[in-house]
Structures are given as structure tokens and as C-alpha cells.
Amino acid sequence: MAQYITSDDTQIYFTDTGSGPALLLAHGYGCTSRYFKNNIPELSKHFRVIAVDLRGQGHSNKATKGPRVSRLATDIHELLISLNLTNVTYLGWSMGASVGWCYWDLFGSDRLAKFIFVDEPALAAADPDNPTGAMSIDDLIAFQNNMRDHTDQTIETFIRSLLHKTTLNIDDLVTDSQLGNVNFLSQLIFNHHVLDWSDVLPTITLPSLVLSGENSLVNWKSTKHVSDLIPNSQFVRFSDAGHMLFFEYPEKFNQVVTEFTNDF
Template sequence: MLNIRSDNPAGRDGVLKSLALPDGTDMAYRDAGQGPVLLLVHGWAASGRFFDPIVDLLKQDFRVIIPDLRAHGQTPAGPGRPDIDTLADDLVVLLDTLDITGAVALGWSMGAQVLWSLIERHGADRLAGLVVEDMSPRILNTDDWPLGMASGMDTAGSQRALDAMRSNWPAYAAAFVRHIFSRDRASRDPDLIQRVLVELHQCDAEAMAALWESMAGQDFRPALPAMSLPVLVTWGEASQAYNPATSRYLVDTLPNAQGKAFAQSGHAPHLEQPEEFAEAVQQFASQVQAGVTHPENIEGSFSS
């Protein structure tokens, strides 16, 4: 269950830490547990607290670093318009300041774009492996790219979304939140939907629009074949954001990738099947950080 409480901004692990970025923005992050490092990078309009359901499970074996990206959670947007490349540069500052190398990084949704940008801009030397959670290397669909957003969103549809979020962010957030989960999740767990919606309402509409524009402009397809580090691609079979074929494309295109599907999840398996998702991440990260060049294939599906 998502553990979001307004009187506990740090989530489950005590005092929220902060790091001064080069432009003066204070990045908030949590640092839980001990051992090999897992870096958890959240999605658009979310925060590090969205990982609360898996932090307690992962910190038993790992040191888990959970930042709030710029313009999310407890980290302000800072000067200028936030974009994917800036968020990637911020993560490099975080890793370098904490003197972290050999981390396994998990990117959920937009978080995967941020990590792909980090690798493109700074190389993969700081990372031992990557977990991608339900994301496409290009989110907008074209005549020759049908593996963007499952809704079929194209450039015109993206502009309509931008207009809607700028004109009435609360209404847009209320419509968006249901698409994070499998279709029946709202009826089965309305409290979860409401807690997530409260978080989304705290986001600044213009900052979210700027980041959406940046996401929509990204195309990481040409970069994928050169990303040779071990990758675990995860997805929800009931995702309303991206079709399972999108994640299977990543498994086929990345040179050292394996896949794991979660049959009862939508766009956020770490929220809908947290125990099973944490188990898959633990297994993959343990193999990678033990120096296994080609981790044992864990491709399959968790259904319970």
C-alpha cells in the first residue's frame, strides 16, 4: 500500500536529506539501508514517495537512494524550464556527491527516459545495471512507430494534453491518475487512487507541461543498441500507458536485456504488485552486482 502521509514528507525512512545542485536548487532524497546501491527514479508528476511500497523490502539487502526529481515532491523546479537532460545531469551530481558507482538504477516511466539521457550524456560508468519499468523510447506515435503511448497519442494529441494540463491541472490530474493503474484498480482500491491524486495535485502545472514537452521530444531508439549494460525490462500486462509490445521491443533491441511481465498490474507494477516486483529487482540487482555479466534470465510473468 502506498504510504503517503502529509505529516511525514520523508516517507518511511525518517529525515529527508538534501543536496545543493549547481544552480542552487536543493534536491531532496532519501538514503535507506546498507549494501550495494539501488537508485530509484520516479515518473512524471510523481515523487520518490511513490516507491514507499518497495523501499522496506529492498532496504533489507541494499542501500536504496530515492531522489525527488526537479519539480517533483520536495525538490523545487529551480530556475528556467525543467527538461529531461537537466534531470539526468542532476542525478549525476547526486551520484558523484555521494561517491556512488556500480549502482543498479530503476527508472519508472519518465524516470527511464532520465536514465537513458544520463547514459547518453555521461556514459554508463556509474551504473552496473538498469531496470526499466513500463516505458517507451519514444512516447509519441507516428505512421512508422506504433509503440508509443497505448492511446495512440501523436503530436497533435500531445498538444491537446498540454493545453488541458495548463488550463485545468486538477481536472487533468484526476483523469490521468486512473491511467496509472490497471482498469479495475479504482474500484478495488479507491483509497490508493485518492492518495496518488493528492500527490499529483501538488505539482505545478507549468513545470509538468515543460517536462511533458521534453518527454514528447525524446527519441532514444537510436541509442538503445549501444547500451550494453545489463537491463531488466518490466511492465504491467494490463498497462493503459504502453502496450506490452513496447517493452518486448526494448528486450529485443537492448543488447543485454531480459524481461519480466506482471499480469495483474498496469503502468506501475511496483505499486500494484510490490512484493513480486521487489523480488524481481532484488534477484536482478544481486546477480548484476555480484559481477554476473549476463544475469540469469528471469523472463516470465507474476500473476498474483
């Protein structure tokens, strides 16, 4: 893996594969770039694929500061600058989508050409006004405590809950997730969940594709709502797929992403 040093002296690791138009992959909470292992080999036949281990996660686990979506978005912006990349298609899955929304909020279209958002609601926290949210405030606090006190078990239970096709082997992904900085992750989960991007989504002017898993732990209607809020976005729902739809149906995912990214 390659690495770069951020403006606050944090090491961020990433892979850089293939050639052609740039496609950046940003993973979900507690995950790593390895989660795209079924996608990168095919996508890199068409694109230069940059897959990052976001701050505090995977091999970027030395991070002890910045457990906020805004810092993760800043890291991405600095990475694109360091690689001198422009006209990038940004693909964010789960929390990675929120990082993309924050990138837009902070930096606009600088260095970007298109967005692909995978299975993320505008607001992840559950409350009376958002009953389909993933976790309530009390659930978030309990998750934080379990993350600190029963780290490996909590991570494994969480990661396996993301998969709909439970016969698929994700042991290596669980192990990769357990590389994360537990103190960082226990703070990041709260910041990620309580941010509401409903006011930002209608301001996005780049071509956007929104993907959803029909059987995801994220209600697909919440993801469809994201697409409805983004002007002129496209929406694709994957039948019989969960939150990790790119892993469960890589052939379809790779085709949809390739066609959208290449469509000018």
C-alpha cells in the same frame, strides 16, 4: 527528506534508506518518490535505496528551469557524485527510464553497475510510424493546456489512468503529484514524449532488466521492443498489471528487483 543543490542552484529532494549496494529509484512523469512506498521498506532490507523527487515534481517543485530529460539525467549524475556512490543499480519507471537512457547517453556507465527499466517505450509520442505511442502532438498540446487551466483535475485524471487495479487507494499519490510545478510539468511532458531513444538502447553495455505490465497503457510489446534493442537484457512481463506494476504487485516486483540486483 534530504536535499542537495545542483550545479544550477536548484534544490532536489530525496530519501536515503537502508544499507548495502546502492539502488536508485527514479519515478515517472508527474509522480514522486512516494510512489515506491510499497517497495522501499522491503528493498532497503537489502540495499541502500535512494529515491529522488525529480526536478519540478514532488518536493523538488521549486524548480523553474530545466524542463528537459537531459537536465533530469544531469541531476541524477550530480546526486550520485554528491553522495560519492559507485556501482549503483539505476531503476527508472516510465519517464524515469528515459532519464536513465539519457544518463547513459551523456555519462556512460560512470557510477553505475546495472539498469532496470520499467514500462517505457523507446518513443512515447504517437505518430504514423509509431501508432502505439501514448499521445499524438495534438494530444500533447491539449494536455499542456489542460495542465495549465485545470491543473488538479488533469493531474488526478492522468495519475488514475496509470493504475490497472483500480480498487487500490492512491489518493495520497494523487495529492503528492499535485505538489508539482505546473508550468514546469506542462513543458516537460512535451520534451519527454518526442525523444526517441532507439539509437541509444543498442549501445547500452550494462546488465539490464526490462519490466512491463501486460495491461499497461504502454503497449507491452513496445516495452519488449526496448528489451530486444538492449544487448543481453532480460525481460519480465507482469500479468494483469498496469503501468504501476511495482505498486500493484509489490511482492513480485521487489523479489525480481532484488534477485537481479544481487546477481553477480
